[in-house]
Amino acid sequence: MDITENDVLIEGKVDWKGRPAIKNKHGGMLASLPVLATFAFDNMANLALSVNLVTYFNGVMHYDISDSANHLTNFLGTNYMLSIVMACLADSYIGRFRMVVIAAIVECVGLALLTAQAHYPELKPPACNIFLPTANCEKVSGDKAVLMFSAIYLLAVGGGGVKAALPSHGADQFDEKDPKEARQMSTFFNGLLLALAMGGAVSLTCFVWVQDNKGFDRGFGLSFIAMFLGATTFIFGLPWYRIHVVQGSSAITEILQVYVAAIRNRKLQLPEDPSELYEIPIDKEAELQQEYLPHREVYRWLDKAAIQSDKTETSPSPWKLCRVTQVENAKIILSMVPIFLCSIIMTLCLAQLQTFSIQQGVTMDIKLTNSFNMPPASLPIIPVVFILILVPIYDRIFVPFIRNVTGIPTGITHLQRVGVGLILSSLSMAVAAIMEVKRKNVAKHHNMLDAIPVLQPLPISAFWLSFQYFVFGVAESFTFVGLLEFFYSQAPKSVKSISSSFLWSAMAVGYFMSSIMVDIVNHVTKGATKGEGWLAGNNLNRNHLERFYWLLATLSLINFIIYLLVASRYKYRPSSLDVEKEIEVRH
Incomplete structure (x- = not known):
């Protein structure tokens, strides 16, 4: 490819052969499509794990409910926390494109190990029904535990790398100084959420159903195939990418x-x-x-x-x-820290929907028809479907309309969007508490407080839980994109991946806080459930999960009030036009 006089070169970007990237030949919406597809495949591979590994730990590896929840949140927390390390490497040494490829390969290896352990009986504890009061199930230990944790933490390393570099690489396909491409970048970030929802929809229905009905080995195998397709799709887009030039300094x-x-x-x-x-x-x-x-x-x-x-x-x-x-x-980085801290509590709420809410669904009637039972881990499909509908409406109808009113390219500011999500996350926890009271009242009314879920589910539909998932889904659609776009747009060029990883790091801290909070709540509330705490043991009907949800709703509301104070004092960084004017003045 020869460069002509009419070609417009992109500052700081090269093509796959190291030549200067050219506008209209590299980057733009066309180049972002493989990135969006890869994000969809990555979520397709991982979301089923995020919502159903707690069942795998509990039912196959024989940890009790609270330990299973903690193992899951520790895994997810490590996944997101490693993204900041991977982002530093991507920005300064490896490059964003190479980081995505390497991380996707590592993720595939982790999924292959997880699939192998789930398939071969000699690599896992003997089968046992942990819900039976007389059962003495053998918990995973020794080499089997080493294999399990090696697999899931390879997943954490790979997932952290993909999350760190993929969104930033996608945003690199657009020029912030070009008004048209700046609007396309906003569409790209909305597209990220849409891609997550599309991949998540397949994961929460097909993959979860296979895990629950055909075996975890086949379900994990599907995740491996999805991740392999994601890596292949990403590499396929190489000729059209604008690739960020690594500076070689941290x-x-x-x-x-x-x-x-x-x-x-x-x-x-x-x-x-x-x-x-x-x-x-x-x-x-x-x-x-x-x-x-x-x-x-x-x-x-x-x-x-x-x-x-x-x-x-x-x-x-x-x-x-x-x-x-x-x-x-x-x-700029220092001024973003308070926003980062205020976003942590939302992940603390999300962690409960991925752990305890799934266990709630296990105790309830999950029939869709007389012949088909919906896996409890598929309940998050409700907000995902709503996101699939909401995002195109938001991007194509709401944003252009409100843009004419406010004059802001994104319709409303990033921080306003985040604020809407934070207050809705508090509401979702309040709804979750109300639904748990209703579920337990049914158990008491039918004298089923000690019922074994797999043998005798409560006569109440698991779709009552859809209300909390729905409200949180709306909250996530506002906060997720708002934070991702906020961190990327405000960050200096040299730390785009690192700043984008602020979102993942906030989620990591939230997951770790969830594990710590569960242990603290159980310790402080000993005596409320026969000396074990609100959330201890394997019987949710005897626990006090509704009190835990009310606690989270209160903390989320306090967090929202603090966020309003922080956001009102935040000073956005100067736009590129402002910088250009400043340069002219200083000349």
Whole structure:
């Protein structure tokens, strides 16, 4: 492919052969389609695990309900937490494209091991009905436990890499400075949620049904096939991609340098004129190689990192003197931390829908017809179906309409979108508490408090749980995309993957907090359920799950109030147009 005079080159992007990427030949919506398809296949492979591994741990590996829930949330937490590590590697050394390919291969290996263990009886404990009061089931241990945890944590490593680099690589296909492509980027982020929903719909119906009715080995095998197809689809799009050029230096290190320099220069006096702060000379050639940001009157204490005490020094140490743009990058990351912290509690709520709500469904009537039973783990299909309907309406009807009113390209701001999701997550936990009271009242009314779910389900439809899933599904559709687009749009160029991983890291902390919170609640509430705590044991009918849901609803409401205070004080980073004007002024 030859470059002509009419070709427009994309700053900081190359094609698969290392040549400058060309607008209209690389990137755009066409190049983002394989990325969206890969995201759909990845969720197709993983969502069934997220909602049904708790059943696998409980029914096949013979952990009790609370331990099963904790093992699942620890796995999911590790998955999301590793995304920040993978993002650092992707941004600074490996590259986003290569990271996705490597991570997808690792994920396939983990799924293959999980499938093998589920298939061969000698690799798992002897079959046993853990719900029988007289059962003495052997819990997985020794080499079998090592194999199980090796498989799921290989999945965590691979999943973390895909989540870290795939959304950022997809967003790299668009130029934020081009108004048309900026709007397409917003459509792309909405498309990510739609892709997740499409993959999730298949996973929650087909894959979960196969796991519950044909065996976990076949279900895990389907996940392996889906992930393999995802990796193949992603690689297929290589000729059309705009590939981000790796700088070879750690953006995290540059941010740390700002803090170290600010501390070392803490006794220096800030100049009254910000133009006196250190910045390398700006010219047109440098503009193509460096990102320049104007000085802002926030976190002024960090400005001390840019005070040049000795102007005769030609090569100042980066741990003692940083340029203004580097300081502004550190300010942007720091200003996003409170938003990050406020998003953690939502994952804490999500974790309960993936664990205890599934166990609620196990105790209830799951018949769709006289001849077909819906797996309890398929209940999240309800919000997924709603998302499939909501996202196109939101992107094609609501956003253009409200854009004409507000003048904001995305219709409403990212933080407004997140706020709607956070208040709805609190409502979903309140609904979950009400539904659990109703379920337990049915058990009491029919004298079935000690009923064995697999032998005698309660005479109440599991579809009553759909209300909590529905409300949370709407909340997720607002918060998920809002946070992902917020973190990506606000981040400096050098840390796009890292900032996008803020969402996954918040989810990781939420999952870990869920495990910790379950243990704390059980410890504090000993005596409420025969000395074991609100959530202990294998009998939900005797537990007090509704109190736990009310606790989460209250915490979520408090979190929303704090979020309103944080979001109202947040200062968006300057747009590219603002930066260009600042450069002209400084010339």
